[in-house]
Amino acid sequence: MTTQGVGTRREQNKLATKQAIVDAVAQLLKQGPSTALTANEIADSAGISRRTLFNYFPTVDAIFSYPLHQLLDAMVDSLAEPSETITLLDSILQGLKSDEVAQLLGQVAYFGVYLCADDANIYHPANGNEWQQATNDLYSKVVARYPQVDSFAVRVLTHSVLGAGQAAFEQWLEQLPAPVSDNMDISDDLIAAFHALVTKAMNTLDQGFALLPINSTSTSTPKGI
Amino acid sequence: MTTQGVGTRREQNKLATKQAIVDAVAQLLKQGPSTALTANEIADSAGISRRTLFNYFPTVDAIFSYPLHQLLDAMVDSLAEPSETITLLDSILQGLKSDEVAQLLGQVAYFGVYLCADDANIYHPANGNEWQQATNDLYSKVVARYPQVDSFAVRVLTHSVLGAGQAAFEQWLEQLPAPVSDNMDISDDLIAAFHALVTKAMNTLDQGFALLPINSTSTSTPKGI
């Protein structure tokens, strides 16, 4: 290990093992969509026992969506901070620009590309669950921090904003070029593309509802979703 | 069967079997949270073999979320129709007011209450998947119907609107009184409460983004209530 990790040795080992599992999955994904990616294969490839694998992840699917889980976790923390001075979009973009999140985006893209190729399906339910969970997490945190605000409005807007984020994410995944790279790095262009999609999504939220005739008082052209 | 069902006898049988499965689950849920609700129990209770159960539902979870699945399916169809003349909110409320959807709401509430009690968890991932699927379905249908519209904007707004709907749904489930009824009927009050929540959610979407500082150029859309 090049990194002189902080914390006790046990904690270092646990982090290393978790990363080994993720790396093992990345390897297996690259080798080919043939293998059905069973828990035994992953454990063997990571050099641990099957039982230990389930000590680290509650589910095989949770391994696949772990990069996204980390990314959303970081974003939720970033968004739940009381940043009164900047706009929501800036807050999101600022969170996305951290080195940590940029690296996570690479992993997410890597996994996303191969998982899409494997299932021939654009969407993994595991990823959807991560978004649901992130939505609930953010809702809980915001409600805890601003108890005086109407919690239902918070709930609606949380679902709405993260929904828009998910839309940007899905669009990004679909447009992703096939083999990102041998390792899980990611080009600045792809990161910029994601930022652009998120920005467009938020602007669509901001301006798009003026286009939709949501209720009778709304003006503007009917486009009937 | 009192209903002289339409269609060939095979189709009637299939529908009856599917309903028998759902009814069996409802029965088992009412009997107590003790039973872990295994596929064998459900099949036995429905009077079919375990193997046949999986001919009707791809997953045990899919049975639990089947009422919600039906409801969302109906709503997606309703929303995807080209109803140029009315507002989005009216379109949603109109869809919600059909007898079919009202009855489905009863089943959804029934299942939701017992499932929440069972898992002690407010949320079933199966339900979340249904919302994700409905979002994708609606997106596909709208894009197919309006090919000239910016598909990404449609995607964002679809996620956003259904996200708001899901927020209303979750709120409704939490506020639901414990034992709805012995059968899966539902009181008009509860239906009205759901309509009110959906209405409030849509109005929050319409007006709420004016409250959030999404980006720097946003001086908020016109109209404050």
Added chain:
DNA sequence: TGCAAACTTGCACGCTGTGCAAATTGAAAC
């Protein structure tokens, strides 16, 4: 009636996720 297609069922199989107890490893005290 008889045939073909659709449907059901039992069976076997591989896989998931969990509880448990024994073995191994790490940290800390002596």
Added chain:
DNA sequence: GTTTCAATTTGCACAGCGTGCAAGTTTGCA
């Protein structure tokens, strides 16, 4: 260095899920 103890790993057994397959059974149709 050794001892001791808690954290961690591992093997094993087990219940359950979901599927392919090869019978049996029912339905539609000629």
